[in-house]
Amino acid sequence: MNKHDSERISGLLEVAGFLPASSSNDADVIIVNTCAVRENAVKRLKGYVRSLGKPKKRGAVIGIAGCVAQIEKERLLKEIPFVDFVFGPDEIDDLLTFVSEAINGRRTVATEFDTHFFASELPSKRETPHHAWLLITKGCDNFCSYCVVPYARGKMVSRKREDIINEAKKLFNDGVLDITLIGQNVNAYGKDIYGKTDFVNLLDEIANIGFRKVSFATSHPADFQDQLIELMASKGNISKQLHLPVQSGSNRVLMRMKRGYTRERYLEIVEKIRKIPNLSLTTDIIVGFPGETDKDFNETIELVEVASFDQVFTFMFSPRPFAEASKYEDQIPEDVKKERFQILTEKVKEVNLKQNLRLVGDALDAIVEGKSKTRGFVQARTETGKVVLFKNGYHKVGEKVKVLIKDAGPHHLVGELIKD
Numbered sequence: 001m002n003k004h005d006s007e008r009i010s011g012l013l014e015v016a017g018f019l020p021a022s023s024s025n026d027a028d029v030i031i032v033n034t035c036a037v038r039e040n041a042v043k044r045l046k047g048y049v050r051s052l053g054k055p056k057k058r059g060a061v062i063g064i065a066g067c068v069a070q071i072e073k074e075r076l077l078k079e080i081p082f083v084d085f086v087f088g089p090d091e092i093d094d095l096l097t098f099v100s101e102a103i104n105g106r107r108t109v110a111t112e113f114d115t116h117f118f119a120s121e122l123p124s125k126r127e128t129p130h131h132a133w134l135l136i137t138k139g140c141d142n143f144c145s146y147c148v149v150p151y152a153r154g155k156m157v158s159r160k161r162e163d164i165i166n167e168a169k170k171l172f173n174d175g176v177l178d179i180t181l182i183g184q185n186v187n188a189y190g191k192d193i194y195g196k197t198d199f200v201n202l203l204d205e206i207a208n209i210g211f212r213k214v215s216f217a218t219s220h221p222a223d224f225q226d227q228l229i230e231l232m233a234s235k236g237n238i239s240k241q242l243h244l245p246v247q248s249g250s251n252r253v254l255m256r257m258k259r260g261y262t263r264e265r266y267l268e269i270v271e272k273i274r275k276i277p278n279l280s281l282t283t284d285i286i287v288g289f290p291g292e293t294d295k296d297f298n299e300t301i302e303l304v305e306v307a308s309f310d311q312v313f314t315f316m317f318s319p320r321p322f323a324e325a326s327k328y329e330d331q332i333p334e335d336v337k338k339e340r341f342q343i344l345t346e347k348v349k350e351v352n353l354k355q356n357l358r359l360v361g362d363a364l365d366a367i368v369e370g371k372s373k374t375r376g377f378v379q380a381r382t383e384t385g386k387v388v389l390f391k392n393g394y395h396k397v398g399e400k401v402k403v404l405i406k407d408a409g410p411h412h413l414v415g416e417l418i419k420d
């Protein structure tokens with residue numbers, strides 16, 4: 001979501017005639033887009049902005065965008081004198097006004113929610129020409145007890161179906177090959193308009209436009225419909241990656257998290273979805289949620305094994321402003337959180353490696369992303385979203401290649417390019 005918003009922020013600046021600077025030291029305008037999901041990101045933001053003394057002295061204007069801006073509002077101006085303006089996700093359209101006010105020495109705080117506005121309507125400067133993010137919903141009504149998102153992004157609003165389809169067709173005609181539908185909870189799409197979700201139909205309609213690949217994130221287990229499995233299995237161009245955050249393997253914890261499903265229901269979905277050959281199942285897990293006992297934690301570890309996840313994003317519970325769970329009295333001490341995090345990380349590595357090793361010997365299609373951080377390798381992504389590295393001098397970003405998998409680690413595959 002933040003990548004999508006950042007592309008709109010860059011798009012607006014580009015249309016107004018700004019050019020990308022090579023570093024913050026020679027920039028005239030610096031906008032920092034922010035995430036408020038965990039406290040660590042907020043700390044890093046503040047450290048980063050305080051390090052911008054040099055450009056500030058030269059007269060650069062500095063703005064803070066995104067969820068931290070939305071939540072902290074004028075506090076950010078008070079706390080960091082470098083900051084000229086602060087604006088929330090629904091205020092991106094007024095960015096150029098904030099910049100010109102700042103040039104004239106006026107500081108702005110803009111954090112109104114606007115249910116009609118979708119940042120997707122703004123010009124976009126895409127990071128990659130072959131791929132685009134397509135926003136289908138914004139905000140969230142779920143109020144999971146640990147989460148700040150409903151306060152930072154407002155209530156869930158589904159974008160008008162015809163606006164989504166029109167944007168998708170336009171992107172397709174502009175030569176975009178791969179598209180990712182995004183929302184906090186994509187499979188709740190339409191609940192606010194039609195009274196029930198219409199995500200599966202929407203995904204089908206978009207896949208029919210003719211894109212090479214259609215991905216989507218994030219799905220919520222409580223809104224999951226079996227029709228999605230049938231659609232994913234039947235349409236070749238729908239990504240075979242499902243990101244389905246489980247958060248915990250304990251029913252007691254899931255209940256206190258207000259997730260709206262049980263461990264059993266989650267595993268029932270897993271069993272059904274695993275019937276799609278080579279599907280990649282990824283998830284998010286929080287350890288150290290208030291009141292989590294050793295027994296609860298062990299249930300999470302056991303679920304990781306049973307579900308055989310392909311990738312897991314692991315987090316230590318971080319108390320967030322407004323979120324109900326930050327006020328719970330049974331907070332877990334930091335050292336216990338860290339210990340559980342370590343144990344989970346080891347288990348996840350083991351399970352991911354096992355999943356990846358199953359692919360050794362397979363010839364997989366992948367889309368080239370660019371040079372890898374590992375020297376001498378090119379990085380591509382398989383149809384199921386896995387990173388695959390191969391040795392080869394030649395590469396073109398966005399190109400589809402076939403790679404014979406030779407080896408695997410917990411977080412990537414290694415292969416050889418197959419020549420046609």
Ligand code: SAH
Pocket residue numbers: 037038146147148149183184185218219220245247284285286315316317318319320323
């Ligand atoms: N809308 C998505 C996720 C949004 S936040 C969903 O519902 O799945 C991304 C992930 O951050 C969450 O899945 C959760 O695992 C993690 N997260 C959210 N709030 C957190 C908190 N307070 N502490 C630790 N992790 C958190």
Ligand code: SF4
Pocket residue numbers: 140141142143144147148149150184185220
């Ligand atoms: Fe946060 Fe839950 Fe909404 Fe995801 S579904 S954004 S975790 S409140």
